[in-house]
Amino acid sequence: MEQLNQEIGTRRDLVLYRLETARNDLKSARALFSIEDYKGANNRAYYSIFHAINAVHAVSGKAYKRHKDAVANFNKDYVKTSVFPREIGRKIG
Numbered sequence: 001m002e003q004l005n006q007e008i009g010t011r012r013d014l015v016l017y018r019l020e021t022a023r024n025d026l027k028s029a030r031a032l033f034s035i036e037d038y039k040g041a042n043n044r045a046y047y048s049i050f051h052a053i054n055a056v057h058a059v060s061g062k063a064y065k066r067h068k069d070a071v072a073n074f075n076k077d078y079v080k081t082s083v084f085p086r087e088i089g090r091k092i093g
Contacts, residue, residue, distance in 0.1 A: 011058060018055035022048045049092060 029044035050067055053074045057063060060077075064070035071092055079089035 011061060015055050015058045018051050018058055022051035022055060025051060053092070 025044045025048035029041045029048060032038075032044060033041035050070060053070050054063065056074060056078060057070065062073070064073060074084075074092070075089045078084045079086055
């Protein structure tokens with residue numbers, strides 16, 4: 001039982017880390033946008049979404065290195081099953 005609790009804690013830590021990374025990327029995107037660095041802002045916003053999606057995957061113990069795999073499986077596992085609304089899937093695409 002102790003091992004299970006440790007695994008859940010580790011997974012939770014990973015989720016929180018990925019969410020914090022997503023927040024930091026979004027903060028950077030906003031800062032870059034405010035100085036009209038649109039290419040940089042777009043890049044940071046993209047990574048913010050990628051890290052947020054990977055945080056969701058981490059809840060179930062999944063991980064994807066390639067962006068297209070992370071997005072495709074997010075849509076399959078969470079949008080198609082109505083965990084997240086279809087509008088979210090469209091916006092990510």
